[in-house]
Amino acid sequence: LKDEDETLILEMLEELHAADVADILETLSSQQRRKLIELGSKGFDPEVLSEVEGEAQDDLYEHMPNDLIADAVTELDTDDAVYVIEELGDEDREEVLRALASDDRVAIEESLSYPEDSAGRLMQRDLVSVPEFWTVGQTIDYLRSENSNIPEDFYDIFVVDPGHRVVGTVPLSRVMSSKRAQTIISIMNDDPHIVDASAEQEEVAYQFTKYHLISTAVVDSAKRLVGVITVDDVVDVIEESAEADILALAGVREESGLNESFIEIVKGRFTWLFINLGTAILASVVIGLFEATIEQMVALAVLMPIVASMGGNAGTQTMTVAVRAIATKELNASNAVRILNRELMAALLNGGILALLSGLVAMIWFKSVLLGSVFAAALIVNMFFAGLSGLLIPMTLHKLDIDPAIASSVFVTTITDVIGFFAFLGLAAIFLF
Amino acid sequence: LKDEDETLILEMLEELHAADVADILETLSSQQRRKLIELGSKGFDPEVLSEVEGEAQDDLYEHMPNDLIADAVTELDTDDAVYVIEELGDEDREEVLRALASDDRVAIEESLSYPEDSAGRLMQRDLVSVPEFWTVGQTIDYLRSENSNIPEDFYDIFVVDPGHRVVGTVPLSRVMSSKRAQTIISIMNDDPHIVDASAEQEEVAYQFTKYHLISTAVVDSAKRLVGVITVDDVVDVIEESAEADILALAGVREESGLNESFIEIVKGRFTWLFINLGTAILASVVIGLFEATIEQMVALAVLMPIVASMGGNAGTQTMTVAVRAIATKELNASNAVRILNRELMAALLNGGILALLSGLVAMIWFKSVLLGSVFAAALIVNMFFAGLSGLLIPMTLHKLDIDPAIASSVFVTTITDVIGFFAFLGLAAIFLF
Numbered sequence: 051l052k053d054e055d056e057t058l059i060l061e062m063l064e065e066l067h068a069a070d071v072a073d074i075l076e077t078l079s080s081q082q083r084r085k086l087i088e089l090g091s092k093g094f095d096p097e098v099l100s101e102v103e104g105e106a107q108d109d110l111y112e113h114m115p116n117d118l119i120a121d122a123v124t125e126l127d128t129d130d131a132v133y134v135i136e137e138l139g140d141e142d143r144e145e146v147l148r149a150l151a152s153d154d155r156v157a158i159e160e161s162l163s164y165p166e167d168s169a170g171r172l173m174q175r176d177l178v179s180v181p182e183f184w185t186v187g188q189t190i191d192y193l194r195s196e197n198s199n200i201p202e203d204f205y206d207i208f209v210v211d212p213g214h215r216v217v218g219t220v221p222l223s224r225v226m227s228s229k230r231a232q233t234i235i236s237i238m239n240d241d242p243h244i245v246d247a248s249a250e251q252e253e254v255a256y257q258f259t260k261y262h263l264i265s266t267a268v269v270d271s272a273k274r275l276v277g278v279i280t281v282d283d284v285v286d287v288i289e290e291s292a293e294a295d296i297l298a299l300a301g302v303r304e305e306s307g308l309n310e311s312f313i314e315i316v317k318g319r320f321t322w323l324f325i326n327l328g329t330a331i332l333a334s335v336v337i338g339l340f341e342a343t344i345e346q347m348v349a350l351a352v353l354m355p356i357v358a359s360m361g362g363n364a365g366t367q368t369m370t371v372a373v374r375a376i377a378t379k380e381l382n383a384s385n386a387v388r389i390l391n392r393e394l395m396a397a398l399l400n401g402g403i404l405a406l407l408s409g410l411v412a413m414i415w416f417k418s419v420l421l422g423s424v425f426a427a428a429l430i431v432n433m434f435f436a437g438l439s440g441l442l443i444p445m446t447l448h449k450l451d452i453d454p455a456i457a458s459s460v461f462v463t464t465i466t467d468v469i470g471f472f473a474f475l476g477l478a479a480i481f482l483f
Numbered sequence: 484l485k486d487e488d489e490t491l492i493l494e495m496l497e498e499l500h501a502a503d504v505a506d507i508l509e510t511l512s513s514q515q516r517r518k519l520i521e522l523g524s525k526g527f528d529p530e531v532l533s534e535v536e537g538e539a540q541d542d543l544y545e546h547m548p549n550d551l552i553a554d555a556v557t558e559l560d561t562d563d564a565v566y567v568i569e570e571l572g573d574e575d576r577e578e579v580l581r582a583l584a585s586d587d588r589v590a591i592e593e594s595l596s597y598p599e600d601s602a603g604r605l606m607q608r609d610l611v612s613v614p615e616f617w618t619v620g621q622t623i624d625y626l627r628s629e630n631s632n633i634p635e636d637f638y639d640i641f642v643v644d645p646g647h648r649v650v651g652t653v654p655l656s657r658v659m660s661s662k663r664a665q666t667i668i669s670i671m672n673d674d675p676h677i678v679d680a681s682a683e684q685e686e687v688a689y690q691f692t693k694y695h696l697i698s699t700a701v702v703d704s705a706k707r708l709v710g711v712i713t714v715d716d717v718v719d720v721i722e723e724s725a726e727a728d729i730l731a732l733a734g735v736r737e738e739s740g741l742n743e744s745f746i747e748i749v750k751g752r753f754t755w756l757f758i759n760l761g762t763a764i765l766a767s768v769v770i771g772l773f774e775a776t777i778e779q780m781v782a783l784a785v786l787m788p789i790v791a792s793m794g795g796n797a798g799t800q801t802m803t804v805a806v807r808a809i810a811t812k813e814l815n816a817s818n819a820v821r822i823l824n825r826e827l828m829a830a831l832l833n834g835g836i837l838a839l840l841s842g843l844v845a846m847i848w849f850k851s852v853l854l855g856s857v858f859a860a861a862l863i864v865n866m867f868f869a870g871l872s873g874l875l876i877p878m879t880l881h882k883l884d885i886d887p888a889i890a891s892s893v894f895v896t897t898i899t900d901v902i903g904f905f906a907f908l909g910l911a912a913i914f915l916f
Contacts, residue, residue: 069693077818193660204656205638205697222655223637227626259722260502262715264638264697281714282695288718289692292725293807299729300803301796316829319800323833326796327841330789337785344784348777351784352770355791355900356763363734363759367752370733374726384510396749400756408760467788 059086060093068097075106087113096122100130105311111138120149123158127201128175129283132161136171161277169254170247172287173268173277176201179208180234182217187230205264205280209238214274216267218242244269247276254279255287256379295377298455299370301326325460333358333467340475343483349416350478353425356408357474361432361466364400368393368440369462373454376444390441397437398430405429424481428474432466439465492519493526501530508539520546529555533563538744544571553582556591560634561608562716565594569604594710602687603680605720606701606710609634612641613667615650620663638697638713642671647707649700651675677702680709687712688720689812728810731888732803734759758893766791766900773908776916782849783911786858789841790907794865794899797833801826801873802895806887809877823874830870831863838862857914861907865899872898 063071071094075083083106091114099122102110111119111134119138123131123146135143135158147155157175164170176199180189189207193200207225209218218238228237243266245254257263258281268277297303301322337344337354344350375381381389405426413422443461444454496504504527508516516539524547532555535543544552544567552571556564556579568576568591580588590608597603609632613622622640626633640658642651651671661670676699678687690696691714701710730736734755770777770787777783808814814822838859846855876894877887 067694069695076813077815079821190659193656194662196660200660202656203654203697221636222659223626223635226623226655226659227629227633229627259718261500262502262718264636264715281718282697285692285695285714285718285721288721289725289811292722292729296725296729296732296807297803299733300799302800302804312825312829315825316832319797319829320833320836322800323793323796323837324840327789327793327837330792331841331844333792334785334789337788341781341785345778345781348774348784351777351781351787352767352774354784355770355788355904356760356767358788359763359766359900360756360760363756364752366733367735367755370730371735374729378722378726380509382510388512392745392748396745396752399749400753403753404756404760407757408764411764467792471788 056089060090063090063093064095068095069101071095071098072101072103072106075102075110076104078106080105080109083109084113091115091118094122096125097130099123099134100126107137108311111142116142116145117149120146124150124154128157128161128277129172129279131158132171135162136166164247167251168247169245169249169251169268169279170277172251172254172283173247173279174201174283175277177208177275177278178204179210179214179275182209182211182235184234185230186225186228186232186234186237189225189234190230203280204278206267206278207234208242208267208275208278209234210275216242216244216269216273216275219267221264242267245279246271251287252291255284255291258284259288291377295373295455298453299373299459301459326463329460329464329467332464333471336468336471337475340471340479343475343479346483347421347478349418349421350475353412353416353421354471354474357425357428357432358467358470360404360408360429361436361470362463364397364433365436365440365462365466366459368397368437369444369458372441372444373458376448376454381445386445390438393437393441394434397433401430401433404433420482421478424477425474428470428477431473432470435469436462436466489522493523496523496526497528501528502534504528504531505534505536505539508535508543509537511539513538513542516542517546524548524551527555529558530563532556532567533559540570541744544575549575549578550582553579557583557587561590561594561710562605562712564591565604568595569599597680600684601680602678602682602684602701602712603710605684605687605716606680606712607634607716608710610641610700610708610711611637612643612647612649612708615642615644615668617667618663619658619661619665619667619670622658622667623663636713637711639700639711640667641675641700641708641711642667643708649675649677649702649706649708652700654697675700678712679704684720685724688717688724691717692721724810728806728888731886732806732892734892759896762893762897762900765897766904769901769904770908773904773912776908776912779916780854780911782851782854783908786845786849786854787904787907790858790861790865791900791903793837793841793862794869794903795896797830797866798869798873798895798899799892801830801870802877802891805874805877806891809881809887814878819878823871826870826874827867830866834863834866837866853915854911857910858907861903861910864906865903868902869895869899 075086078086087110099110123134126134135146138146161170178193178200180192206219206221208216209220211217218240219242220234220238224237243257243261243263245257245266245268247268247270263281265278265280267275268279270276303318303321372381408429409422409426412425413419439462444458447454447457508519511519520543532543532552556567559567568579571579594603594606611626611633613625639652639654641649642653644650651673652675653667653671657670676690676694676696678690678699678701680701680703696714698711698713700708701712703709736751736754805814841862842855842859845858846852872895877891880887880890
């Protein structure tokens with residue numbers, strides 16, 4: 051991307067989808083990006099502001115004049131506008147809010163009054179609601195009336211009572227295929243999915259996935275209809291929460307991604323590495339207890355990392371399955387005992403086979419039947435505790451309302467390290483000398 | 484759940500959403516489950532068959548009579564029907580296919596002719612397509628005509644030329660808000676998103692996420708419209724592929740979940756543990772090279788797991804970020820060098836701070852400045868290679884068309900173990916004696 055021909059670039063940007071422009075901004079180096087923002091921010095599709103992420107987002111919001119941001123926010127759907135406003139710096143946010151028309155400002159401020167990561171932040175306020183006594187014909191005429199509150203894209207029509215409480219929903223396709231004279235009430239689903247504005251976004255995503263929803267009504271604490279959440283926003287939530295779990299399991303802080311700034315990356319990983327240093331030292335202390343034993347037989351030092359590593363891997367496997375099963379609500383109190391039994395049996399079976407194999411290797415390598423047997427026994431013990439802790443730790447953390455994806459790894463690997471070294475060196479101290 | 488009152492249970496099942504019935508089947512023990520299937524399979528909503536997963540799915544398909552399965556398949560949308568047929572055993576599949584009406588059978592067999600995990604398997608064949616020259620009024624009349632090819636739920640209308648090639652799409656909401664006399668061609672998007680039936684499902688999911696699609700046309704190799712994919716099916720693909728990445732990174736084979744059978748679980752984890760045993764032995768061989776050095780100073784055996792473990796963690800962090808960035812197409816050749824520089828700087832900075840800290844601990848613990856320095860130096864070296872391999876290994880595997888989520892961990896942890904032990908014990912051998 052050269053920046054010689056300004057008009058050519060501007061033309062190109064206009065033809066591209068907002069998501070593609072955002073991708074370009076994210077791929078550029080920060081110098082090139084600033085040039086493009088100076089050059090092109092007037093011509094940007096407003097949706098570029100809600101599509102762009104990470105460092106590119108910071109740069110765009112910082113270097114784009116606030117009045118242009120305000121113009122763009124006015125064009126956006128409430129949910130996207132709220133997202134942009136959330137991400138602005140404090141000063142910019144106030145300036146942009148002041149520059150908005152009062153009805154837009156009130157709508158955004160109302161959404162912002164709901165907690166972060168709640169349904170209220172995700173919802174779009176423009177929606178189509180009709181009274182119960184209307185017919186299909188009246189509904190179609192209303193939709194053709196060019197009322198400015200009618201959103202461009204919508205998938206369900208909400209049927210409300212005089213108190214603006216949702217009594218049913220009608221998918222658009224059903225309105226379309228019904229005769230004009232039919233009443234709305236006769237074709238509506240009278241048991242609609244409704245989400246509370248204060249509900250957590252992950253709970254909303256779970257409902258959408260489970261019941262294959264396309265859109266759902268959002269109601270306030272008095273059960274009045276205040277907005278609608280559509281599936282395209284939920285797709286982002288699903289991706290982000292799976293992403294957060296993956297990164298958290300690897301000890302990378304949630305916000306980190308490729309577009310994060312350097313300092314954020316270093317900080318986001320340091321915490322985990324620092325905690326891991328502590329647990330690694332703990333494991334070393336256990337080894338230190340057996341210094342005299344190792345001095346008598348250095349082969350122990352050669353083999354001991356295998357016991358710890360195998361336990362760590364087995365524990366991580368069980369833990370990962372458990373963390374995901376908790377996240378998708380597959381694992382709960384009613385099947386926990388059954389699953390625990392199964393995990394422990396699997397750990398013992400795999401542990402048994404691998405202990406046999408590696409015990410043989412140790413026996414041949416160090417020409418000692420006794421060393422091989424102690425090694426195999428320690429491996430089985432550690433893999434059993436790996437299975438046990440891999441399942442019980444995420445479940446316990448979940449009960450204590452701590453995100454199992456973030457905290458489980460530390461505990462599981464500490465336990466498998468400590469038990470691994472302790473079992474192997476302890477058994478060696480008892481049986482080998 | 485007691486099974487005393489049969490009719491009560493049947494009534495309850497009828498009122499529940501198919502997804503909830505599937506959840507109940509999955510939570511029951513296999514004995515209770517079979518009883519419920521015997522009792523209730525006549526009353527099941529056909530969608531229960533496409534919602535249920537894992538062991539419960541196997542049980543349901545096995546114990547439900549094939550003629551009832553065929554009845555259910557007839558009721559399902561093509562995509563769900565194809566999913567059920569795919570999962571049946573070979574014999575049952577043929578029997579069910581034979582029991583279907585010929586048009587249903589042909590539709591399902593055509594979908595099955597596309598490769599597994601392709602768009603063709605995911606698509607629904609019932610859709611609404613109209614010729615270019617129709618008006619909004621003609622379209623609405625057609626939708627009211629109770630034609631059996633019109634699906635119950637649809638979100639976009641596809642505009643086709645006489646060769647049945649897609650020339651545009653119109654969202655339903657736009658049809659609804661347009662006057663009867665307007666031509667369809669005047670309100671359509673003339674640059675619609677189209678997906679090839681042979682495209683991979685993950686690519687389809689990427690398009691849906693990026694462009695916030697609700698439905699997209701699927702075309703065959705001659706560009707003729709053959710089906711439609713809706714976002715609710717894509718949500719499943721997104722969840723499954725994030726899930727597969729999480730599990731693969733932890734060394735659990737893709738198919739495994741809580742509802743997998745015992746033998747599947749043991750097998751799905753054994754491979755990884757077996758490979759890990761090999762790499763752990765490799766690391767032990769490295770330690771074995773320095774047996775004489777360790778004999779001179781057992782403190783080395785106490786400290787060496789810390790070096791390996793810190794490198795492993797740092798490598799896993801970088802690797803996980805890289806694997807996800809490759810999956811979401813954020814990391815590519817154009818920004819690889821920039822990202823590599825950043826990762827290495829982060830590794831050196833975090834490595835430097837942690838080496839200082841842990842070097843001090845080692846110094847005080849073992850009262851040796853030299854040992855502390857060697858330990859710190861080895862830690863920095865290992866964390867540098869952790870950052871390097873954490874990024875380069877997933878990228879190389881991706882270039883070689885190997886799924887980085889499955890294979891990266893083995894290489895990264897092997898490298899950090901081997902380099903960790905080698906650097907620490909090697910430096911110790913040189914400088915301490």
